[in-house]
Amino acid sequence: MADIVIERTGGLGGFGLPGSAVESKGEVASTALSAATRARVDLLFATYGKGKAAPATGADGFRYTISRTSVGGVQTITVPEAEVPAELRDAVTDRLR
DSSP, rough: OOOOOEEEETTTTTTTTTSSSEEEEEEEEEGGOOOOHHHHHHHHHHHHHHTTOOOOOOOOOOOEEEEEETTTTTEEEEGGGSSSOHHHTOOOOOEEO
16 A cells, blocks of 8 residues: 655646646555665654755756655655655656646
């Protein structure tokens, strides 16, 4: 069961933003991730889940919104592309809306 949802927005074409024809989204089960990636995801939520603003990504940088479902409910953070582990970035696919 996929308990992590990843959405990519921004970039030169404004992908995923309101009015965009392209949706960039993926899902992955946390149990399918490597131990290093799970630890990185936990660190991202510990850092950005407490209201810390993500660093700027530049005018055309991608941002990733990561949501995970746990016993406590759904948690969501938004981070720049450089912060996202490759296993999560690789799960994202582009689709026409």
